Amino acid sequence: MADIDAMIEQLDVILKAAVDAFAAAGDREALQQLRVRYLGKKGALTEVLKGVGKLSPEDRPVIGQHVNRTKAALAESLEQREIELAEKAKTARIEAEKADITLPGRKKTGGALHPVQLGLDEITAVFAQMGFVVAEGPEIEDEFHNFDALNIPPEHPARAMHDTFFLKDLQTNDEQPMLLRTHTSPVQIRAMKRFLAEGGEPPLAVVAPGRVYRCDYDVTHSPMFHQVEVFKVDRKVSMAHLKGVLKHFLSTYFEKDVAIRLRPHYFPFTEPSAEVDIGCVFCAGKGCRICKGSGWIEVLGSGMIHPNVLKSVGIDAQEFSGFAFGLGVERLVMLKQGIPDLRLFFENDVRFLRRMGASR
Template structure:
């Protein structure tokens, strides 16, 4: 113990500590090494700190004064040496970083890649713009829908064979993932009096998946109701839309068809965009491609929504956005839209 040492021995121990410190500080190569040396000599349990605590055990005032002076000299020497070495190490670290992390300002800048609007959203926006330019408003509705709005109010009761046309995701007996956006039309008619002129874009869901179908896809449905709406109005609106979307020279034809919520009903075809009407595998050699369904609103739908079918008439239509996109850009596999392959998406 220091209290058992003579004054001469105490002073000699300070000299030994100084020599040991000089040896240790000379070996320091990193800031981590420096921290270990600092803890060894100046820490709470360091060698110099211990000598300062031992000062109180020196009985002779003269010797105590001399011993205290020598301890302070050693303490100041240790602290100054540690600070000096720390400064040198930090300067060396900065120089090393400047050499290894330097930037060559003569190099050309790196280009920033910007995102693109997904082709489905591009086409959806284009469809909206065309119909808005014709005076149609845009309406939205829930994707998780009541059976009443998805089927019953559209003249498709529970035992109707038309339900087999749509493979439905049922959440419960009375709740489904909507199979089309037509329920939006019913909801709008329930709360709005004619005249009406709306489109209803959005996601829909069906149990189907192959090169031309996915379980989730997008539709745009339209509805116009007034006191004197005819099939001629329907043809005029759809022909204007198709030629605005596909080109002014696009051939258009209407074929009789069947939908429970329209009567009479018609499928709308355009001249095949792949073979230009010559006949190919895609159009099954007919020269025509189906693009949407349409018809005059069934009076039964008007009755269920509170409209007087003797006073009002209207037309409705619906199209798949994915199909319109595939035809517009000659894409033969719907799954490409959802695989997130940048090689595909960067083309749009």
């Protein structure tokens, strides 16, 4: 008969040796081999169990309990060591994979919209939200649309103020000279005519962005620049509406509540006509270099559409009235972004474009 006490002692020896071996195992692979050695089919514990048959029947359950207890202790010790090793491996991997996160990221170099485009988009969006329809017109115009229909007859002094570019060997069907439009106001005429021809009846509200040309080139003038023409024709449109729309637009565009001031002025295509000033956006009206100490900055020309203009497209000026204004996009962008020199827009220096353009 085998000695139960010797077997129990053997189990304790195995347990102790196993725990030591587990602790010595350096990686998961070594641990796996130890698992086989102690807990496998041919492992140390199995070997001990083989001797159970030699015990007396009353000792068998006792040794069985001992074996199970040892097995459980082995398994637990093994598992704990596995966790330790996994953590160690993870720590080592993390250390190995450590990056210098201060290196710059792999950027896709973005493009950018031109600041004038950004201005055009912002301006047009304000009016589109107010229900104005976007319209465009030709840049090569005739005198009728650029001048006559806008109540600027040939001998009118205002015509000289426009510094018009004329085009060689290009004439309308009735042999009128063609020119580069000096303002976006001819879109008023074209949009109204088209609208009426399609059977429309006012209200008609239009915003017309585009390029315009003046034969004038110096520090503060560019021979090509951008304007946005805005007009609305309806019954009972009044100057108060003009002021309301201007106030809403200018406050939205400049992202603050700007004060507006209308000064009587003269444009042949509006009556009354007004120059529009805003409270200086740089000094909040206190007076600075930009506003020449006046606290006001001139931003655009406006007025109530002249009855002759409405008549020229066949709208009854007694029944309908309208307001119109035209604004210089470059000027507004310069004021909003603090850009000091008009020429920067057309120089297209990429450093300027990246800094001032709307990045995409």
